[in-house]
Amino acid sequence: QITLKESGPTLVKPTQTLTLTCAFSGFSHSTNAVAVGWIRQPPGKALEWLAHIYGNDDKYYSTSLKSRLTITKDTSQNQVVLTLANVDPVDTGTYYCAHLQSSKYYTYDYWGQGTLVTVSS
Amino acid sequence: DIQMTQSPSSLSASVGDRVTITCRASQSISRNLNWYQQQPGKAPSLLIYGASILQSGVPSRFSGSGSGTDFTLTINSLQPEDFATYYCQQSYSSIMYTFGQGTKLEIK
Numbered sequence: 001q002i003t004l005k006e007s008g009p010t011l012v013k014p015t016q017t018l019t020l021t022c023a024f025s026g027f028s029h030s031t032n033a034v035a036v037g038w039i040r041q042p043p044g045k046a047l048e049w050l051a052h053i054y055g056n057d058d059k060y061y062s063t064s065l066k067s068r069l070t071i072t073k074d075t076s077q078n079q080v081v082l083t084l085a086n087v088d089p090v091d092t093g094t095y096y097c098a099h100l101q102s103s104k105y106y107t108y109d110y111w112g113q114g115t116l117v118t119v120s121s
Numbered sequence: 122d123i124q125m126t127q128s129p130s131s132l133s134a135s136v137g138d139r140v141t142i143t144c145r146a147s148q149s150i151s152r153n154l155n156w157y158q159q160q161p162g163k164a165p166s167l168l169i170y171g172a173s174i175l176q177s178g179v180p181s182r183f184s185g186s187g188s189g190t191d192f193t194l195t196i197n198s199l200q201p202e203d204f205a206t207y208y209c210q211q212s213y214s215s216i217m218y219t220f221g222q223g224t225k226l227e228i229k
Contacts, residue, residue, distance in 0.1 A: 106212035111164040
């Protein structure tokens with residue numbers, strides 16, 4: 001059974017760096033057929049794809065946020081970490097991590113419950 | 122970047138109705154289109170992938186169609202648990218997996 005769970009601070013001050021961790025179980029993140037991604041959702045707004053990382057360490061980032069995002073993995077700990085630098089109140093929202101399966105089609109088939117992050121001074 | 126445009130942004134319907142939501146891509150994405158359902162306060166869940174393939178466990182009243190740039194999600198015989206927000210997402214471009222802006226389905 002695949003599960004994912006996000007963790008991190010609930011409150012971050014503007015200009016600080018946000019660090020979120022996705023702890024997962026039920027799959028191996030050591031092949032290029034599997035990725036773990038991050039998606040966020042401002043309150044009352046749409047989903048926004050942020051980044052994902054494959055087991056072979058290939059990384060892909062949102063073009064609009066690429067300069068501020070870093071995604072890394074720790075295969076031994078079954079974790080993926082996302083950092084977002086220089087946060088602003090517009091970065092407030094729920095951050096989800098998700099399992100990306102990549103057979104014929106690429107789909108986020110399992111999601112974490114999400115973690116709400118507020119950026120405020 | 123590939124842009125995804127959903128319509129309508131909101132929709133009112135009654136239990137038992139049939140509804141259709143459309144999603145248009147700014148360029149051809151073949152059949153690399155996913156649909157997700159999001160209940161209030163919950164994480165999204167995968168409904169359909171590859172434009173028309175029903176995810177395991179999803180009721181057969183949900184169906185998807187389309188290819189290229191135009192796609193539809195149809196829900197037959199709406200049930201109370203179907204009132205939620207629906208998102209399309211393209212997975213054609215490995216550079217960026219864009220979501221649509223969402224369609225909120227409300228009870229009339």
